[in-house]
Amino acid sequence: MSVIILLLIASITVACLFLAAFIWSVKNGQYDDEESPPLRMLFDDPPLEHKEKTTSL
Amino acid sequence: MSNKEKAIAVQCYHCGEDCVDKPVHVHEKDFCCEGCRMVYEILNQNGLCDYYAISKNPGINQRIKIRENKFAFLDDENIQQSLTVFKDDKQTHISFYLPQMHCSSCLWLLENLHRLNENVISSKVNFTRKEADIIFNHRNVSMREVAELLTAIGYEPYISLNDAKNRKPKVSKSKIYKLGVAGFCFGNIMLMSFPEYLGIDAKEQSLVNIFRYLNVLLSLPVFFYSSSELYMSAWKSLKHGFLSIDAPIVLAVVVTFGRSLYEVLSGTGSGYFDSMAGIVFFMLIGRVLQDKTYEQLSFERDYTSYFPIAVTRVKDEKEETAPLQDIKLNDTLLIHNQELIPADGILTKGKAVVDYSFVTGESLPVEKEMGEIIYAGGKQIGSNIEMLVVKEVAQSYLTKLWNREEFSRNSIDSERSFVHLLSKYFTWIVLFLSLSSATYWYFNDVSRMWVAATSVLIIACPCALLLSNTFTNGNILRILGRRHLYLRNAQTIEDIAGVDYIVFDKTGTLTTGRYNELAYSGMPLSKDVKRKIAALASQSTHPMSKAIAAWTNENNRAKVAAYEEHTGKGVEGIVDGEFITLGSKSYVTGVHAERDIETATYLSIDGNVLGKFTFRNHYRNHVPLMIKRLRKKYELAVLSGDNAGEKDYLQELLGFNANILFHQKPEDKLEAIKHLQQTGKRVMMVGDGLNDAGALRQADVGIAVAENSNNFTPASDAILEADQLPYLYKFIQLCKDNKKVVMAAFTVSILYNIVGNYYAVQGLLSPMYAAILMPCSSISILLITFGFSNFSAWRMRLK
Numbered sequence: 001m002s003v004i005i006l007l008l009i010a011s012i013t014v015a016c017l018f019l020a021a022f023i024w025s026v027k028n029g030q031y032d033d034e035e036s037p038p039l040r041m042l043f044d045d046p047p048l049e050h051k052e053k054t055t056s057l
Numbered sequence: 058m059s060n061k062e063k064a065i066a067v068q069c070y071h072c073g074e075d076c077v078d079k080p081v082h083v084h085e086k087d088f089c090c091e092g093c094r095m096v097y098e099i100l101n102q103n104g105l106c107d108y109y110a111i112s113k114n115p116g117i118n119q120r121i122k123i124r125e126n127k128f129a130f131l132d133d134e135n136i137q138q139s140l141t142v143f144k145d146d147k148q149t150h151i152s153f154y155l156p157q158m159h160c161s162s163c164l165w166l167l168e169n170l171h172r173l174n175e176n177v178i179s180s181k182v183n184f185t186r187k188e189a190d191i192i193f194n195h196r197n198v199s200m201r202e203v204a205e206l207l208t209a210i211g212y213e214p215y216i217s218l219n220d221a222k223n224r225k226p227k228v229s230k231s232k233i234y235k236l237g238v239a240g241f242c243f244g245n246i247m248l249m250s251f252p253e254y255l256g257i258d259a260k261e262q263s264l265v266n267i268f269r270y271l272n273v274l275l276s277l278p279v280f281f282y283s284s285s286e287l288y289m290s291a292w293k294s295l296k297h298g299f300l301s302i303d304a305p306i307v308l309a310v311v312v313t314f315g316r317s318l319y320e321v322l323s324g325t326g327s328g329y330f331d332s333m334a335g336i337v338f339f340m341l342i343g344r345v346l347q348d349k350t351y352e353q354l355s356f357e358r359d360y361t362s363y364f365p366i367a368v369t370r371v372k373d374e375k376e377e378t379a380p381l382q383d384i385k386l387n388d389t390l391l392i393h394n395q396e397l398i399p400a401d402g403i404l405t406k407g408k409a410v411v412d413y414s415f416v417t418g419e420s421l422p423v424e425k426e427m428g429e430i431i432y433a434g435g436k437q438i439g440s441n442i443e444m445l446v447v448k449e450v451a452q453s454y455l456t457k458l459w460n461r462e463e464f465s466r467n468s469i470d471s472e473r474s475f476v477h478l479l480s481k482y483f484t485w486i487v488l489f490l491s492l493s494s495a496t497y498w499y500f501n502d503v504s505r506m507w508v509a510a511t512s513v514l515i516i517a518c519p520c521a522l523l524l525s526n527t528f529t530n531g532n533i534l535r536i537l538g539r540r541h542l543y544l545r546n547a548q549t550i551e552d553i554a555g556v557d558y559i560v561f562d563k564t565g566t567l568t569t570g571r572y573n574e575l576a577y578s579g580m581p582l583s584k585d586v587k588r589k590i591a592a593l594a595s596q597s598t599h600p601m602s603k604a605i606a607a608w609t610n611e612n613n614r615a616k617v618a619a620y621e622e623h624t625g626k627g628v629e630g631i632v633d634g635e636f637i638t639l640g641s642k643s644y645v646t647g648v649h650a651e652r653d654i655e656t657a658t659y660l661s662i663d664g665n666v667l668g669k670f671t672f673r674n675h676y677r678n679h680v681p682l683m684i685k686r687l688r689k690k691y692e693l694a695v696l697s698g699d700n701a702g703e704k705d706y707l708q709e710l711l712g713f714n715a716n717i718l719f720h721q722k723p724e725d726k727l728e729a730i731k732h733l734q735q736t737g738k739r740v741m742m743v744g745d746g747l748n749d750a751g752a753l754r755q756a757d758v759g760i761a762v763a764e765n766s767n768n769f770t771p772a773s774d775a776i777l778e779a780d781q782l783p784y785l786y787k788f789i790q791l792c793k794d795n796k797k798v799v800m801a802a803f804t805v806s807i808l809y810n811i812v813g814n815y816y817a818v819q820g821l822l823s824p825m826y827a828a829i830l831m832p833c834s835s836i837s838i839l840l841i842t843f844g845f846s847n848f849s850a851w852r853m854r855l856k
Contacts, residue, residue, distance in 0.1 A: 004264065008271070012245065019241040026233050035184035039161045040168065043111065 071097050073114025092119025096211050103173050108166045115162030117211040124393055130367030130378040131201035149195040153214040158187045216366050236341040239283035242275045243334035253327045254825045269321045276330040280314050284337050302480035302523050312514045332827045336520050339835045343524050346531025347547045368399050388446045392437045400433050401453045406443035411435035414564050415746045417698045476526045487517045494818040509820035516813035521806025528842040529798045536850045541778035542788050549774045552758045553792040555739050562744035563697035566762045568674035575608045579668010589632040596620050597628050601658050636663050679783035684710050686786045696721045698748045727751035787853045794849040802841045809834040
């Protein structure tokens with residue numbers, strides 16, 4: 001009986017966290033540009049062999 | 058010879074275009090021009106050659122040099138301020154629109170700007186909008202230097218007057234939040250309802266109550282927050298005295314919520330919270346899909362996004378940069394090559410060759426002499442000119458054209474849709490059903506009366522109709538968007554489907570407007586004669602002469618003596634002892650032409666007329682084929698601001714009944730469309746220039762054709778990328794299929810309604826049946842709409 005109440009609280013809390021995460025991600029602009037992020041993650045490595053003037057920040 | 062052939066086949070390492078002239082050979086790589094080589098050197102010095110590894114030949118051709126002081130206006134405090142997004146004592150944030158951006162290499166290079174200049178703190182690209190947000194240290198680098206750095210690597214920022222006036226409004230995300238909340242509540246209410254549906258032990262009364270009250274709690278945000286979207290649109294149309302499709306849905310939501318609340322509070326049942334949350338959730342999905350707007354595109358552009366932000370003003374013999382708003386009467390402006398003339402004025406210095414193709418539809422540039430009036434909107438080609446402003450920017454012919462009253466059209470789009478017509482009947486039928494079942498039970502079993510009446514309203518809410526409409530529209534919009542036809546809104550789909558008359562503009566729409574094909578007719582010309590013509594023609598900067606010089610393909614130029622140029626008429630000179638004249642018909646032949654029927658340059662040598670060069674417009678690829686297909690189903694017409702040189706060809710292409718008119722002023726085009734509409738035609742106008750702006754708005758559907766949809770286009774219902782124009786007939790067909798899909802989905806939902814109402818009128822509808830029936834009908838409608846609309850797109854090879 002009380003176990004069910006506990007479970008209910010737990011499940012609703014988790015669900016609320018996900019809702020908050022969703023709202024945060026929309027507000028943060030994560031859905032604004034769907035083209036560049038998938039490309040961007042492919043070029044993270046800075047080239048090694050070239051003479052380095054300024055390394056990445 | 059073989060060496061030359063080899064040279065032609067060489068591709069530029071930077072931009073990938075064929076090296077026409079001698080390639081520049083550096084670092085064992087070939088470049089088509091100095092510009093491309095310089096970009097390569099800059100990147101090479103800074104170790105950014107990965108640029109060439111990510112995509113093949115990612116560069117942008119640099120053959121056309123950009124004027125040195127072009128960005129001098131960025132030193133102006135006021136302009137800087139208007140462009141800055143954010144500024145503190147160390148850094149400035151600015152957003153540049155870079156139309157050249159096109160591939161992953163571009164993205165990579167632009168985000169590595171800090172490696173080219175250490176004072177650039179960071180740069181972040183928004184690929185969809187083709188914008189780069191740049192943060193730089195303004196103590197060590199100026200905004201102008203940043204713009205010049207971008208230009209140096211081939212990404213010249215496009216800065217227009219519009220940028221200075223207003224920052225782009227933030228896109229409203231409230232609908233997404235509402236959708237998120239509705240989805241969250243819907244899922245959880247379903248979960249909380251399971252114990253009840255699966256038969257919870259009646260002894261656990263306290264537990265049952267916990268679940269029920271939790272449901273009430275979860276339904277509150279749906280009812281008060283998420284549904285506000287529906288309330289607002291229903292209220293808006295009610296205020297206009299119009300029963301829209303949202304009204305019965307709001308009724309259903311309110312009735313469901315009220316009855317469920319009553320059941321829970323009185324302890325008689327669990328209510329229909331899950332159904333209510335479901336309706337709202339699916340409804341919002343449909344809306345978000347359908348309202349998917351093309352944020353980066355604006356369908357309501359005005360002249361300010363076409364005009365430059367600043368111009369060069371000459372004051373006391375000195376050049377200075379002035380913001381366009383500050384230009385007053387009697388200012389002297391300096392217009393450089395390829396720059397726009399921002400105000401009406403009198404030419405005071407230099408020779409103007411003005412390209413008005415975007416403003417008037419004339420395909421060839423117009424020559425102007427000192428003292429003549431030049432109108433705003435044209436583009437100067439060739440040398441620098443100076444002009445005296447006689448009318449302020451806001452009063453020029455072009456801006457007046459834009460601000461004309463009849464061009465502003467107000468209509469409530471949503472009320473024209475056939476769906477609203479259908480929903481009206483639907484609403485009345487539902488209300489009638491609900492009332493009659495209530496009356497029946499009132500006489501037979503009063504206890505069941507309320508149950509039956511509300512059940513009918515709950516189950517028969519026309520959400521299925523609305524769902525099928527919004528989902529199909531949303532999907533069609535997406536399919537068309539992927540093919541670069543961007544519609545202003547979902548109503549445009551229906552408008553396109555209803556069209557029966559299509560009017561085209563010529564210059565820039567059917568033709569490319571930029572490249573003209575030169576054709577020679579007359580006596581054959583020997584190589585020697587050609588060489589002489591080339592020598593004469595290359596003396597002049599007139600585009601006609603330039604084209605003729607290029608056509609001869611002779612580089613070995615002879616000397617020209619006694620060269621004379623008569624503006625608006627032609628050129629003459631003695632080449633190797635022969636007197637050659639090139640020019641208009643009346644100038645060369647002496648026969649006076651009434652009105653220029655075609656664009657032709659006549660040639661005579663020693664007084665003998667040998668022949669003429671005519672310009673033929675270059676039609677976009679596959680456009681003739683598209684016209685032939687459209688011809689079978691639609692009446693076609695061409696309204697052009699150009700001369701009638703192409704009349705015969707167009708007449709043959711469009712058929713002999715087609716209406717083809719030339720020398721059309723913007724007002725003429727507008728009137729022509731109006732006239733057609735008065736005869737009961739539903740007109741689609743396809744155009745590109747400012748001279749089509751009025752016609753585009755007047756027409757039932759106005760489609761603006763653009764080489765690059767992010768660039769300037771006149772206000773319209775839709776924007777189509779020029780290379781997709783040949784598929785116009787397919788797009789129209791797809792829009793027609795849209796209606797069929799909606800009807801099919803609607804029929805299915807009617808079947809669900811019949812089943813549901815069978816139980817509802819008897820007062821037997823249990824919450825569980827409702828909870829099963831609702832999502833089932835919604836999901837099957839989803840499948841039908843997506844399936845059918847994708848199928849019809851696939852059948853037409855549009856996917």
